[in-house]
Amino acid sequence: MKKISKILAALLAMTLLFALSACGSSKGELKILDTEYVVEEYAICFAKDNEELLDKVNAALAELKEEGVLDKVVDKYISGAEHDLTFQQDAEGKPELRMGTNAEFPPYEYREGDEIVGIDAEIAAAIADKLDMKLVIEDMAFDSIIAAVQSGKVDMGMAGMTVIEDRLQSVNFSTSYATGVQVVIVLEGSPITTVDDLFAEGANYSIGVQTGTTGDLYSTCDIEDEGLGTVERYNKGADAVQALVSGKIDCVIIDNEPAKAFVEAYNK
Ligand code: ARG
Numbered sequence: 077m078k079k080i081s082k083i084l085a086a087l088l089a090m091t092l093l094f095a096l097s098a099c100g101s102s103k104g105e106l107k108i109l110d111t112e113y114v115v116e117e118y119a120i121c122f123a124k125d126n127e128e129l130l131d132k133v134n135a136a137l138a139e140l141k142e143e144g145v146l147d148k149v150v151d152k153y154i155s156g157a158e159h160d161l162t163f164q165q166d167a168e169g170k171p172e173l174r175m176g177t178n179a180e181f182p183p184y185e186y187r188e189g190d191e192i193v194g195i196d197a198e199i200a201a202a203i204a205d206k207l208d209m210k211l212v213i214e215d216m217a218f219d220s221i222i223a224a225v226q227s228g229k230v231d232m233g234m235a236g237m238t239v240i241e242d243r244l245q246s247v248n249f250s251t252s253y254a255t256g257v258q259v260v261i262v263l264e265g266s267p268i269t270t271v272d273d274l275f276a277e278g279a280n281y282s283i284g285v286q287t288g289t290t291g292d293l294y295s296t297c298d299i300e301d302e303g304l305g306t307v308e309r310y311n312k313g314a315d316a317v318q319a320l321v322s323g324k325i326d327c328v329i330i331d332n333e334p335a336k337a338f339v340e341a342y343n344k
Contacts (some may be wrong), residue, residue, distance in 0.1 A: 117252035136206035163201035167210035176230035219288025284316030
């Protein structure tokens with residue numbers, strides 16, 4: 077009798093362990109497909125009639141590139157390197173340089189407490205130093221930035237923003253300060269294994285994007301308009317990733333660095 081209850085206890089423990097491990101693995105990890113969708117250049121945008129500021133910022137960017145400051149900032153936020161970068165130390169009282177951004181895009185711009193930090197915020201601070209100005213960052217929806225720049229609500233837009241023909245109709249862009257790649261995030265085990273699967277004949281996937289981004293523009297044109305699937309638009313990239321995790325959509329198209337940040341945060 078004693079022996080039997082021991083065996084039962086062991087069986088019960090095994091069943092429990094099995095259930096636990098099955099539950100752990102059912103979470104499903106996120107992954108970024110190896111194939112790239114589109115490679116693009118990021119730059120800062122300005123109102124068409126503000127060439128003066130555009131020229132000054134281009135000169136500042138060239139110096140910062142030359143001095144290795146741009147590399148250090150990227151290094152700090154992407155590789156986690158320790159660099160003591162201190163910009164805007166005595167900016168108080170100086171004329172304002174107002175930057176419009178959308179702080180939902182790590183590691184380029186995101187919130188740490190109530191501060192907006194990231195590659196763009198830091199490069200903009202370095203630019204403001206060169207211009208002897210005080211950087212003021214305004215957080216807004218990504219698809220409001222160009223209008224805010226055009227109307228003069230802000231002096232420039234900096235938001236990991238890709239230079240594309242469409243936007244060049246409305247604003248001017250600085251020289252490029254970074255390269256981005258549109259990538260595809262899926263859940264492990266997804267039938268989507270390469271970017272081409274999204275355009276295959278008979279494909280009918282639902283694709284999540286952040287509203288107004290190039291991921292939205294490209295997939296609308298290449299996939300939705302071609303009748304090859306649907307595009308779901310979200311205010312934040314993170315909301316699109318959440319929808320993917322909960323099974324509402326099949327993949328997310330977004331820039332590579334935020335993709336890495338979102339996937340790492342979820343998988344850990
Ligand atoms: N590079 C893409 C674009 O220009 C996405 C940028 C999104 N940026 C952001 N801060 N949310 O459309």
